[in-house]
Amino acid sequence: MSLLQVENLALHFGGLKAIDDLSFGVEKGEVFAIIGPNGAGKTSVFNVITRIFSPTEGRILFDGRDITRLPREAIAGARIARTFQNIELFEKATVLDNLLLGRHRFARGGFVAQMLRLPHVAAAERADRDAIETIINVLELSPYRTVPVSELPYGVRKIVEIGRALAIDPTLILLDEPASGLNPEETRDLSFWIEDIRADLDVTVIMVEHDMSLVADVADRVLCMNLGRVLATGTAAEVQSHPDVVAAYLGA
Amino acid sequence: MPVDFAQIVQLIVNGVAIGSIYALVAAGLVMTYKATEVLNFAHGDLLMASAFVCWGLITLAGWPFWLAAPATIAAIALLAALIDMLAMRRIVGQPQFAGVMLTIAVGFMLRGAVSLTFGPDARNLPTPWSGQTTRISGVVLTNLSFVIIAATLLVTLALFAFLGRTRIGISVQAASQNQLAAYLSGIRVKWVNSLVWAIAGALAALCGILLAPTALVDISLWHVVLKSLAALVLGGFGSIAGALVGGIGIGLIEQFAGVYMPDGVKDIVAYVILIVMLIVWPRGLLGEAHGRRV
Amino acid sequence: MRFHYETDYGDSQRLLRYAGDWIAWLALAVALLVAPFVLPRFMIGELSYIFILATASLGLMVLMGYTGQVSLGPAAFVAIGAYVHAVVLSMGVPLPLSLLGGSLATAVAGVIVGVPAIRVSGLYLAMVTMAFSIIVEHIIGRWKSVTGGHTGLPVPDAALFGYSLAGPKGFYYLCLAVLVLVFIGLVNVLRSSIGRAFEGVRDSEAAAYSLGVSVPAYKIGAFVLSSGVLGLAGGLMAHHVQHLTPEGFGLILSLELVLMVVIGGLGSLRGAILGAILIGFLPRIISMVKPLLPGASGQQFGLEIFIYGLILLLFVLFEPTGLNGRWLKLKALVTHFPLYRRDTFKRTKTYMKSERYR
Numbered sequence: 001m002s003l004l005q006v007e008n009l010a011l012h013f014g015g016l017k018a019i020d021d022l023s024f025g026v027e028k029g030e031v032f033a034i035i036g037p038n039g040a041g042k043t044s045v046f047n048v049i050t051r052i053f054s055p056t057e058g059r060i061l062f063d064g065r066d067i068t069r070l071p072r073e074a075i076a077g078a079r080i081a082r083t084f085q086n087i088e089l090f091e092k093a094t095v096l097d098n099l100l101l102g103r104h105r106f107a108r109g110g111f112v113a114q115m116l117r118l119p120h121v122a123a124a125e126r127a128d129r130d131a132i133e134t135i136i137n138v139l140e141l142s143p144y145r146t147v148p149v150s151e152l153p154y155g156v157r158k159i160v161e162i163g164r165a166l167a168i169d170p171t172l173i174l175l176d177e178p179a180s181g182l183n184p185e186e187t188r189d190l191s192f193w194i195e196d197i198r199a200d201l202d203v204t205v206i207m208v209e210h211d212m213s214l215v216a217d218v219a220d221r222v223l224c225m226n227l228g229r230v231l232a233t234g235t236a237a238e239v240q241s242h243p244d245v246v247a248a249y250l251g252a
Numbered sequence: 253m254p255v256d257f258a259q260i261v262q263l264i265v266n267g268v269a270i271g272s273i274y275a276l277v278a279a280g281l282v283m284t285y286k287a288t289e290v291l292n293f294a295h296g297d298l299l300m301a302s303a304f305v306c307w308g309l310i311t312l313a314g315w316p317f318w319l320a321a322p323a324t325i326a327a328i329a330l331l332a333a334l335i336d337m338l339a340m341r342r343i344v345g346q347p348q349f350a351g352v353m354l355t356i357a358v359g360f361m362l363r364g365a366v367s368l369t370f371g372p373d374a375r376n377l378p379t380p381w382s383g384q385t386t387r388i389s390g391v392v393l394t395n396l397s398f399v400i401i402a403a404t405l406l407v408t409l410a411l412f413a414f415l416g417r418t419r420i421g422i423s424v425q426a427a428s429q430n431q432l433a434a435y436l437s438g439i440r441v442k443w444v445n446s447l448v449w450a451i452a453g454a455l456a457a458l459c460g461i462l463l464a465p466t467a468l469v470d471i472s473l474w475h476v477v478l479k480s481l482a483a484l485v486l487g488g489f490g491s492i493a494g495a496l497v498g499g500i501g502i503g504l505i506e507q508f509a510g511v512y513m514p515d516g517v518k519d520i521v522a523y524v525i526l527i528v529m530l531i532v533w534p535r536g537l538l539g540e541a542h543g544r545r546v
Numbered sequence: 547m548r549f550h551y552e553t554d555y556g557d558s559q560r561l562l563r564y565a566g567d568w569i570a571w572l573a574l575a576v577a578l579l580v581a582p583f584v585l586p587r588f589m590i591g592e593l594s595y596i597f598i599l600a601t602a603s604l605g606l607m608v609l610m611g612y613t614g615q616v617s618l619g620p621a622a623f624v625a626i627g628a629y630v631h632a633v634v635l636s637m638g639v640p641l642p643l644s645l646l647g648g649s650l651a652t653a654v655a656g657v658i659v660g661v662p663a664i665r666v667s668g669l670y671l672a673m674v675t676m677a678f679s680i681i682v683e684h685i686i687g688r689w690k691s692v693t694g695g696h697t698g699l700p701v702p703d704a705a706l707f708g709y710s711l712a713g714p715k716g717f718y719y720l721c722l723a724v725l726v727l728v729f730i731g732l733v734n735v736l737r738s739s740i741g742r743a744f745e746g747v748r749d750s751e752a753a754a755y756s757l758g759v760s761v762p763a764y765k766i767g768a769f770v771l772s773s774g775v776l777g778l779a780g781g782l783m784a785h786h787v788q789h790l791t792p793e794g795f796g797l798i799l800s801l802e803l804v805l806m807v808v809i810g811g812l813g814s815l816r817g818a819i820l821g822a823i824l825i826g827f828l829p830r831i832i833s834m835v836k837p838l839l840p841g842a843s844g845q846q847f848g849l850e851i852f853i854y855g856l857i858l859l860l861f862v863l864f865e866p867t868g869l870n871g872r873w874l875k876l877k878a879l880v881t882h883f884p885l886y887r888r889d890t891f892k893r894t895k896t897y898m899k900s901e902r903y904r
Contacts, residue, residue, distance in 0.1 A: 050756060076758030088756075090749040092813070101746050105758040107739035111767075114738040115731040121738060122559075129555040146550075168757065291669055342863050348669060349616060350862055353808055356801065357858035364852025372847070478680065481673050520684045523677035530670050531662040 009058035020228035036225035081165035082174035102167025269397035271503020272404035277480040278495035280455035287448040290351030294359035296477025302457035332453025377464035482526040488539025597721035600822035605775025607818035613768035614748030619679025625795035627780025652777025660769030811868025
């Protein structure tokens with residue numbers, strides 16, 4: 001059974017069909033890429049999975065469980081993480097604070113316990129701090145720990161956002177255009193990190209991406225969308241040579 | 253309850269008259285809001301200051317009304333433009349909250365300056381129509397009401413024409429949506445914004461002169477901006493039409509609440525409407541919908 | 547120069563890390579405890595009032611500075627706290643319970659305002675809270691049977707375990723104790739997961755949701771916490787004014803509290819207290835400066851409100867990070883001396899991008 005199963009998904013805004021009868025499955029442990037022209041509905045798929053929108057039709061199964069109508073804040077508890085197309089970091093906070101917020105679902109102690117700073121609250125704080133160190137090491141964010149996010153270069157901020165998503169300890173991570181705005185060296189580093197995320201941290205990856213070389217590098221399977229529908233699925237090579245995909249998106 | 257036709261007509265006319273004031277004040281708020289996305293909390297204080305200035309010109313300097321009024325309007329328009337040039341320009345790009353705080357600060361300074369200059373007493377503003385009434389088939393209406401309604405109609409038509417049909421008006425709308433793009437399109441954004449503030453100031457001055465005969469020339473005149481906020485919420489934030497609909501709506505509701513509802517409700521009904529509308533129907537009757545794309 | 551050197555995860559989380567911090571806070575504590583025996587009587591009363599304002603300011607800072615919810619009507623909550631406390635106290639309930647009762651009643655009011663506030667944000671929330679404040683002031687004035695209307699409600703003297711706290715010294719220590727407890731409680735909450743969640747709600751709701759933060763729950767929580775603290779301050783305020791009238795809790799007090807929070811520096815508890823000190827002492831400073839002014843129209847009110855406006859204007863234009871920002875810059879200057887660079891805190895040019903179409 002697939003880890004994530006999308007069945008007959010539709011998202012209509014009045015007459016506009018952002019997603020139109022979309023079905024696909026993502027297996028555990030694979031890197032799955034979604035490509036397609038702008039406006040194809042790729043980010044909308046992410047928005048529906050993470051419950052920013054409710055689909056007009058269809059359903060989504062995650063690990064056998066129907067998450068189509070889950071409350072928005074329960075997605076993290078279901079161990080699904082995401083990054084955003086336009087970086088949604090907490091600008092005034094440091095990298096550490098951003099990552100610590102990623103540990104929110106592990107928070108212990110109610111309001112009174114935190115107000116009194118009971119021992120188990122302090123212990124939980126130290127445990128959180130310890131947990132994000134692994135992420136800082138993997139993503140090479142050590143020099144930036146105490147730097148406010150607003151002062152960081154663009155490439156580093158993208159990585160911090162991935163780090164924060166990983167802090168949830170997810171089973172599935174959705175990366176929305178992770179390579180956009182990155183130079184070739186940073187993109188190459190990113191391909192290594194995606195591999196590490198999959199292999200070392202045991203996280204399934206779904207990414208929306210325009211950078212074909214990155215897709216060819218890391219993706220196990222690719223889905224091409226256009227106008228809210230599936231255009232083609234298969235390995236990167238298969239999809240890239242598919243005539244419909246070439247006509248709609250890649251060009252000859 | 254027996255329906256008293258004369259009383260109903262009286263209530264309607266009063267409601268439309270006071271509602272027109274709310275509408276005009278709200279129209280001034282809409283102008284600055286559309287241009288710089290700042291809700292000008294000092295608008296009511298500009299209104300209050302213009303009442304004092306007009307009073308001063310007539311009573312202390314001995315000017316005739318039809319000289320003092322236009323002079324006041326011009327002076328306050330200039331003051332508003334100065335506020336934009338000296339203060340509001342410097343916080344461009346900062347979040348909306350900074351603008352709100354800045355206008356509150358300017359409002360405080362105006363209130364303080366007027367209080368220091370003129371002292372705490374309330375005064376009367378002598379106008380050609382003060383205290384005069386007309387009788388129409390059993391209903392007594394103040395001439396002031398007619399003047400207010402006529403002025404509102406004229407001003408609203410002029411504003412519609414300006415914003416929709418002139419190049420400058422369209423520049424105003426462009427600059428309000430994306431300032432950087434407007435700059436790059438060759439619009440003189442700073443000049444346009446100051447012009448809008450001047451127009452808003454002129455509107456505030458006009459309202460001050462119209463309102464003063466009933467409400468007296470007093471510091472508390474600035475409170476009318478709170479009612480106009482309710483009007484904007486009712487009618488919808490983004491348009492003069494909304495200001496008009498909302499203003500007259502609030503005016504009528506207040507008048508009828510004063511007669512048909514328990515004592516004291518009239519004073520707060522505008523604020524209750526504000527809260528309820530913002531929760532249930534935030535766009536307002538004629539408003540625009542906005543959302544955030546992630 | 548001071549170098550940060552951490553050997554343990556707990557190091558960065560410790561509140562007082564360096565000897566200098568310990569000494570400074572200890573000195574402050576001693577000064578505050580000894581003050582009533584050293585200062586003139588009227589000064590003690592003033593300081594008590596500053597402590598009350600500081601408590602209220604801390605409450606409002608949690609809501610506005612940390613959770614990003616604009617509230618232009620905090621005086622309403624102070625009023626509810628004051629009136630409930632006065633009524634409950636006059637029924638014979640002991641002081642601590644009465645204060646807590648006032649605080650709880652205000653927290654309930656916080657829920658009532660907080661629930662609709664979920665749907666409304668920014669400018670609209672500012673207007674809702676301001677309208678709420680006006681309505682509360684009006685209701686207090688009209689509900690004569692309970693509140694005494696405009697003639698007012700006398701407040702019974704404060705007493706704890708039979709020991710009277712009505713005198714200036716007793717009241718001073720009461721207000722100081724409340725301020726210290728509230729401060730420590732808030733510091734702890736704000737550096738834990740709840741505080742981080744508040745800041746997440748402020749900075750990016752979308753991201754906060756995606757990390758498992760229930761944004762509506764935390765918004766309501768912020769209102770409840772903030773109004774609870776404001777209500778507590780209100781209870782103390784009741785004893786300060788000794789005779790409650792609705793005018794004392796009007797829009798002017800609301801805007802004073804907002805001024806404290808904004809001028810102090812949004813997002814810091816230190817800022818809340820610094821702002822309260824500045825705004826709280828301002829009337830006294832103005833009345834001392836007044837005789838020196840030419841013409842002196844003798845208008846305390848006009849002068850006060852003009853100066854409030856001027857100070858707010860200057861801070862918004864030239865020091866948007868507030869008193870706290872200025873404090874941090876001075877601290878940076880001192881700790882990095884002599885390697886401090888003059889343009890460390892230079893701001894870059896920004897253009898207005900409509901917040902309606904973000």
